[in-house]
Amino acid sequence: MDASLSQVDALAISGLRKAFDKPVVKDLTLQVRPGELYALLGSNGAGKTTTLRMVAGLIAPDAGSVHIFGIDCAQDPLAARAVTAWVPDEPMIYDKLTPLEYMALIAGLWSVKPALAAQRTDELFTTLGLNEVANQRCEAFSRGMKQKVALAGALVHEPRLLLLDEPLTGLDAAMARIVKDLLDARVRGGATIILTTHILEVAERMASRIGILHHGELVAEGTFSQLQARFGGGKGSLEDVFVDLVTDTRSAA
Amino acid sequence: MNLPRPRLFLLLDHEFRLWRRRFSSVADGNRPWYQSRFLMFLGVVYVAAQAGDFLLMWSTHATGPEPTFPQLVGVDLLIAAFLVFVTITELSFVIARAYTRGEADLLYAAPIPPHLIFASRLIRGALGAAPTWLLLLSPVVNGYIVFDGIRYVSIYVTIFLVSGLAHIIANLLLLGMYRVLGPRHTKSIGNFMAGVALLSFIFASQFARFPWGLRFVERLDNALTAFAGNVQGWPLAPARALLGSFPDMIILATLGMALVGIAVLLFSNAYERMMLDCGQAHGEHVQPGRTSRQLPVLGLRLTLLRKEFAAMRRNPTLWVQLLSSTAYVIPAGMSLGRSMFSGDYLDPAIMAGMLAFMSVTTSSPVMQLVFLNENAPELMATAPIPRSFDLGCKWQISALFTLGFLCAPLALVAWLSPLAGLAGLLFCIVGIACHAIVYISFVDQAVPYRNSKKMHLPLGAGLLTILLAVTLGGLAFTTLRHSWFALVPLLVLLVMFGALVPTPARRRLVMGVLSA
Numbered sequence: 171m172d173a174s175l176s177q178v179d180a181l182a183i184s185g186l187r188k189a190f191d192k193p194v195v196k197d198l199t200l201q202v203r204p205g206e207l208y209a210l211l212g213s214n215g216a217g218k219t220t221t222l223r224m225v226a227g228l229i230a231p232d233a234g235s236v237h238i239f240g241i242d243c244a245q246d247p248l249a250a251r252a253v254t255a256w257v258p259d260e261p262m263i264y265d266k267l268t269p270l271e272y273m274a275l276i277a278g279l280w281s282v283k284p285a286l287a288a289q290r291t292d293e294l295f296t297t298l299g300l301n302e303v304a305n306q307r308c309e310a311f312s313r314g315m316k317q318k319v320a321l322a323g324a325l326v327h328e329p330r331l332l333l334l335d336e337p338l339t340g341l342d343a344a345m346a347r348i349v350k351d352l353l354d355a356r357v358r359g360g361a362t363i364i365l366t367t368h369i370l371e372v373a374e375r376m377a378s379r380i381g382i383l384h385h386g387e388l389v390a391e392g393t394f395s396q397l398q399a400r401f402g403g404g405k406g407s408l409e410d411v412f413v414d415l416v417t418d419t420r421s422a423a
Numbered sequence: 424m425n426l427p428r429p430r431l432f433l434l435l436d437h438e439f440r441l442w443r444r445r446f447s448s449v450a451d452g453n454r455p456w457y458q459s460r461f462l463m464f465l466g467v468v469y470v471a472a473q474a475g476d477f478l479l480m481w482s483t484h485a486t487g488p489e490p491t492f493p494q495l496v497g498v499d500l501l502i503a504a505f506l507v508f509v510t511i512t513e514l515s516f517v518i519a520r521a522y523t524r525g526e527a528d529l530l531y532a533a534p535i536p537p538h539l540i541f542a543s544r545l546i547r548g549a550l551g552a553a554p555t556w557l558l559l560l561s562p563v564v565n566g567y568i569v570f571d572g573i574r575y576v577s578i579y580v581t582i583f584l585v586s587g588l589a590h591i592i593a594n595l596l597l598l599g600m601y602r603v604l605g606p607r608h609t610k611s612i613g614n615f616m617a618g619v620a621l622l623s624f625i626f627a628s629q630f631a632r633f634p635w636g637l638r639f640v641e642r643l644d645n646a647l648t649a650f651a652g653n654v655q656g657w658p659l660a661p662a663r664a665l666l667g668s669f670p671d672m673i674i675l676a677t678l679g680m681a682l683v684g685i686a687v688l689l690f691s692n693a694y695e696r697m698m699l700d701c702g703q704a705h706g707e708h709v710q711p712g713r714t715s716r717q718l719p720v721l722g723l724r725l726t727l728l729r730k731e732f733a734a735m736r737r738n739p740t741l742w743v744q745l746l747s748s749t750a751y752v753i754p755a756g757m758s759l760g761r762s763m764f765s766g767d768y769l770d771p772a773i774m775a776g777m778l779a780f781m782s783v784t785t786s787s788p789v790m791q792l793v794f795l796n797e798n799a800p801e802l803m804a805t806a807p808i809p810r811s812f813d814l815g816c817k818w819q820i821s822a823l824f825t826l827g828f829l830c831a832p833l834a835l836v837a838w839l840s841p842l843a844g845l846a847g848l849l850f851c852i853v854g855i856a857c858h859a860i861v862y863i864s865f866v867d868q869a870v871p872y873r874n875s876k877k878m879h880l881p882l883g884a885g886l887l888t889i890l891l892a893v894t895l896g897g898l899a900f901t902t903l904r905h906s907w908f909a910l911v912p913l914l915v916l917l918v919m920f921g922a923l924v925p926t927p928a929r930r931r932l933v934m935g936v937l938s939a
């Protein structure tokens with residue numbers, strides 16, 4: 171077998187463009203390999219959410235293509251969605267449903283076997299501390315709680331590609347730690363995760379590779395130490411790298 | 424007292440901007456051509472309906488002499504009834520506002536005295552209560568103005584003032600309920616009471632249609648004529664204002680402002696407590712206990728249907744809306760009932776028409792909940808199911824729910840006349856289907872634009888449609904009674920819903936319904 175076929179990218183974006191009133195994503199090309207935790211880092215309005223929403227198939231790109239595990243999202247969206255989960259920054263769950271009913275809904279939508287779904291729900295609820303509220307309607311939940319329910323829902327069908335938009339905002343420090351561990355465990359189990367963040371520390375500590383998005387362009391990409399070596403002169407935190415890059419492109423423009 | 428004035432204006436400006444945005448987005452540009460055509464078409468038909476209304480009034484109008492004491496009392500009672508009616512509807516509005524999560528937090532966290540916030544809310548609400556009623560009553564009022572003189576603009580002014588009063592009273596009622604019931608129960612009990620009050624109100628308004636009611640009115644009239652009270656007395660001020668007396672309008676306006684002043688003086692702090700309390704009081708609804716070991720996973724279609732049904736069942740606002748939409752049909756239903764017992768000839772067209780109207784008013788809140796208030800559109804859009812399948816399931820559950828709700832009236836009509844029952848059922852299904860198509864084509868566009876103002880368009884279209892239905896329905900019921908012509912406005916309504924350009928969304932829906 172051809173090595174390139176067995177090592178097909180988990181996500182391959184090429185030449186992706188999107189303009190609303192003005193260009194938001196400009197000719198973006200990036201690859202994420204299976205088993206990576208890739209962080210898309212950028213300041214507010216850099217186009218991170220727009221990029222992920224195009225990957226999730228929520229908005230159509232103006233140009234370019236998105237392949238998830240070799241599946242062309244434009245050609246076969248359903249096959250792509252079956253292996254993908256999308257967790258938006260504003261948790262979108264059903265107010266009138268309980269967390270358990272929500273899990274049953276997702277399991278039904280992704281056709282997970284009932285016994286398997288029950289077992290995974292049990293594990294996820296225990297890890298995320300959702301057992302006490304499992305039978306309460308979500309309308310009274312705090313933002314962090316809703317986010318946990320949304321995350322549990324995304325994980326119950328064990329997606330091969332997990333798209334997370336700003337996953338740690340709204341969670342307290344202890345819970346952020348738990349979620350980090352949960353995501354790490356998924357990556358070790360072979361899942362691929364792409365998350366966006368504007369918090370440098372999150373990218374620095376969690377991601378195996380970091381892409382820095384600025385005004386819709388990928389201005390730098392690499393592991394943390396690569397970025398450090400290339401831009402920070404081998405020392406300094408990611409914050410320095412990030413501020414350097416962002417101010418550089420700004421003054422160049 | 425150096426700063427408060429500009430700050431009150433600042434707050435009012437804020438409140439009005441929020442309010443304006445809700446409406447201006449309805450008419451916002453940048454839409455596909457068929458949507459703007461659709462809105463324009465609705466507008467044109469509405470204007471045409473009003474013109475038709477004028478023509479009919481032309482043939483029937485007559486100017487009367489100066490109003491007598493009993494007449495003034497009658498008008499006064501009418502205004503009182505209107506006040507009660509608007510107060511009930513405003514009550515559900517202020518309840519919804521109080522329970523908007525965290526809405527009050529920002530304002531009350533700012534260094535602004537609470538009475539300014541309360542005052543700005545009251546003033547905005549009082550001014551905002553009227554437009555719906557002004558619009559709804561305009562076909563009648565315009566007739567008066569055109570044929571009986573410009574002084575009948577006073578009717579608009581009085582409607583405006585009385586609706587404002589109703590809003591203030593509704594706020595005071597809410598404060599009282601909150602004091603008695605606490606934040607947990609105010610919402611559900613308040614909404615329930617508003618629904619019941621509305622129903623009983625509509626029932627009560629029908630009493631003059633029955634012989635005993637008529638006798639009561641006659642006796643009252645005689646008593647009032649014998650009593651011959653003072654036409655200039657202050658209790659009759661609303662009636663005189665309605666009939667064009669300028670000083671009495673001033674009295675009503677002063678009363679409104681005084682009420683605002685007193686409320687603000689006495690209840691600002693209570694209002695603050697209530698708003699902060701209710702904004703946080705999302706009661707913890709616990710559903711029957713299950714453990715994650717017994718996760719009820721179903722097949723795809725049942726999963727979707729169960730989700731929508733749970734959302735409907737657990738939404739008290741929907742039930743209140745359904746109750747009140749039923750309320751509009753009660754007058755027609757009662758005339759049907761009366762003619763049934765008196766053995767009159769009943770026109771099947773009218774009965775079928777009534778059912779069709781009912782299906783439109785009933786399916787509207789259901790569809791709105793299912794299609795527009797979908798909590799997690801992005802989840803549905805990223806699930807591995809065709810979009811048409813989701814839309815098809817949504818259609819099915821709304822249709823089933825609406826038909827379930829219409830079961831009793833359908834059965835009644837079918838019992839009176841099987842043919843009319845069948846026609847009514849067909850009308851209901853077509854009406855529900857067309858309604859769904861409109862909602863879907865809007866929602867399908869709205870999904871990619873999350874949080875976008877485009878979501879408001881269906882609300883505008885819905886409002887216009889209801890206006891139209893009311894105008895046309897009124898025309899049909901009053902003038903074309905006992906003739907198949909009563910179907911014409913209904914056909915117009917259906918064509919309006921149905922004869923839209925076939926968009927991909929609609930094609931997908933049809934596919935979805937067939938495949939689901």
Ligand SMILES: Nc1ncnc2c1ncn2[C@@H]1O[C@H](COP(=O)(O)OP(=O)(O)O)[C@@H](O)[C@H]1O
Pocket residue numbers: 190191194212213214215216217218219220221871872873
């Ligand atoms: N639906 C939309 N319509 C118009 N402009 C949009 C829309 N979505 C995003 N934008 C614009 O695109 C830019 C990038 O937004 P976003 O991708 O959300 O940034 P980020 O997630 O990196 O903070 C912003 O300037 C935003 O205003």
Ligand SMILES: [Mg+2]
Pocket residue numbers: 218219259335
């Ligand atoms: Mg974002």
